[in-house]
Amino acid sequence: xxxxxxxxxxxxDKLEDLLLRYSELMQELASPDVTGDQNRFRKLMKxxxxxxxVVETYTAYKKAKETIDDSLVMLExxxxxxxxxxxxxxxxxxxxxxxxxxxxxxILLLPKDPNDDKDVVVEIRAGAGGDEAxxxxxxxxxxxxxxxxxxxxxxxxxxxxxIGIGGMKEVSFMISGQGAYSxxxxxxxxxxxxxxxxxxxxxxxxxxxxxxxxxxxVEEVDVVIDEKDIRIDVMRASGxxxxxxxTTDSAVRLxxxxxxxxxxxxxxxxxxxxxxxxxxxxxxxxYDIEQQKAHNAEAELRRSQIGTGDRSEKIRTYNxxxxxxxxxxxxxxLYKLDKIMxxxxxxxxxxxxxxxxxxxxxKLNEEG
Numbered sequence: 001x002x003x004x005x006x007x008x009x010x011x012x013d014k015l016e017d018l019l020l021r022y023s024e025l026m027q028e029l030a031s032p033d034v035t036g037d038q039n040r041f042r043k044l045m046k047x048x049x050x051x052x053x054v055v056e057t058y059t060a061y062k063k064a065k066e067t068i069d070d071s072l073v074m075l076e077x078x079x080x081x082x083x084x085x086x087x088x089x090x091x092x093x094x095x096x097x098x099x100x101x102x103x104x105x106x107i108l109l110l111p112k113d114p115n116d117d118k119d120v121v122v123e124i125r126a127g128a129g130g131d132e133a134x135x136x137x138x139x140x141x142x143x144x145x146x147x148x149x150x151x152x153x154x155x156x157x158x159x160x161x162x163i164g165i166g167g168m169k170e171v172s173f174m175i176s177g178q179g180a181y182s183x184x185x186x187x188x189x190x191x192x193x194x195x196x197x198x199x200x201x202x203x204x205x206x207x208x209x210x211x212x213x214x215x216x217x218v219e220e221v222d223v224v225i226d227e228k229d230i231r232i233d234v235m236r237a238s239g240x241x242x243x244x245x246x247t248t249d250s251a252v253r254l255x256x257x258x259x260x261x262x263x264x265x266x267x268x269x270x271x272x273x274x275x276x277x278x279x280x281x282x283x284x285x286x287y288d289i290e291q292q293k294a295h296n297a298e299a300e301l302r303r304s305q306i307g308t309g310d311r312s313e314k315i316r317t318y319n320x321x322x323x324x325x326x327x328x329x330x331x332x333x334l335y336k337l338d339k340i341m342x343x344x345x346x347x348x349x350x351x352x353x354x355x356x357x358x359x360x361x362x363k364l365n366e367e368g
Contacts, residue, residue, distance in 0.1 A: 011109065015058045022048070022055045054108045061101040067094040107357050110364070116182035118216035121158075121284040123172045127190065129208025134167030136193045136318075137210045139341060141171050144184075146343025153177025157267045158277050172263075172281055174217065181216045186352040188214045189313045195320030205321060209314075215284040223283040231255040234271055252278045261285055316348075330355045 025048045028034050034041050071091040078084050124140055126133035148155045158172040175184065192209050200206065233253040251266035252274040263285070265278040317326045323337045325348070332351050334340065340348070 011105070014109065015054070015105065018051060018054055019058060022051050025051065054105070057101055057104050057108060061098065061105060064094045064097040064101060067091075068098065106361055106364075110357065110360055113182065113185075115185075115216035116179065118181045118218070119174065119176035120180045120184050121172065121174050121215045121217050121281055122184070122187075123170070123213045123215070124168070125170045125211045125213075126168065127209035127211055129193075129206060131163060131165060131167055132193075132197045132206055133208040133210055134163050134169050135165065135197075136167075136191075136208055137171065138162075138166060138168040140191060140210060140212065141168060141173070143341055143343050143345070144173075144175070144187075147345055148175050148177065148180075150343060150346075151177055151180075151183075153180055156277070158281055159264045159266055174277070174280065176217075181214070183349050183353075184214045185216075186349055186356075187212050187315075189315035192314060192317045193320070194317065213288065215288040217280060218283050218287045223287050225256070225279070225282065225286070229257050231257070232275070250274055254278045254282055256282060256286070259286065259289065327352070 025044055029041070029044055029048065034044060068091060071087050071094065075084060075087050075091070078087060122144060124137045126137040129136075145155050154176045156174045156176075158174060160171045161169040163169060190209050190211055192207060194205055194207050196203050197206050231254070233255070234249045235251050235253065236249055250269060250271045251264065252271060253262060253264045255262050261282065263278050263281045265274040265281065268274045268277065313329075315327065315329055317324075317328070318337060318341070319326070320337065323335050324333060325337055325340050326333045327348055330351055332348065334347065336344070
């Protein structure tokens, strides 16, 4: 019990420090020296917006604590039965607020994933199930595009390997916007679809799979690529059925010798832009390999966490005949498949985030 108290004190000391830092920030932001320096202003604004939710919650917490103290003092002095009843109600409401706000503060103070603010590179690959898997891969690509639009994020296609009937064997794209990785990281893994294929006359349900990899986009300083490890080929971009999309050699293929990774970018008109996109994709993949190695070294920790990007984990089933989507990691089943396929995945992501936070909190309490 003593350890818990100590941990609590540590938390409130930290909150008081953050409160001080916040008021310093507000003063700095108001100073003419700062408003004239765009870079410094942006940096301070970012820090201010990150601290604001903590400060607001902590201020509400302190107010609720004050209400408890005031109600207790007034209850001591109050004899009128009706007034006492009102004070008791106020006291019980404030106690509940304190409990909820304390929990919220613990979550807000959880160590942040350093990649949470980063943009993402997403790769979808059709797995078992042939054409049906490729069709589902194309539908999942549209799902993420719609979700990104709902968040006002920007989507850029990097490369796509299409099959004639509207499916995609593989598609790579970038999503940029605030908090993209913090939400989409929970999408990495194997997605399974169960439905009757349109090409199936007998009406039997087939099961197909696709793999989704969500990787943070990393800066050049985070992943250094040696020039001698790379082969760069330029070629004409080809579209469906091999016809030329472009008459210039604008498509770029990179081969990374040490890992054998090959990336291809063909969606931009200029070779330079395609080269930039191909390198961004390669950096994300190399960074991802390092992350996977680190995760494998912490196998125990990974088993208890959600959204750690284990590519082989079957995370979700989309059952079309039942109109059902089940997320196996958190045991969540929703009967709104049409809406989900149209990009409405917020409820699933919120549930994953909440489950992830709960696991991390319980780990923190064990350590405390």
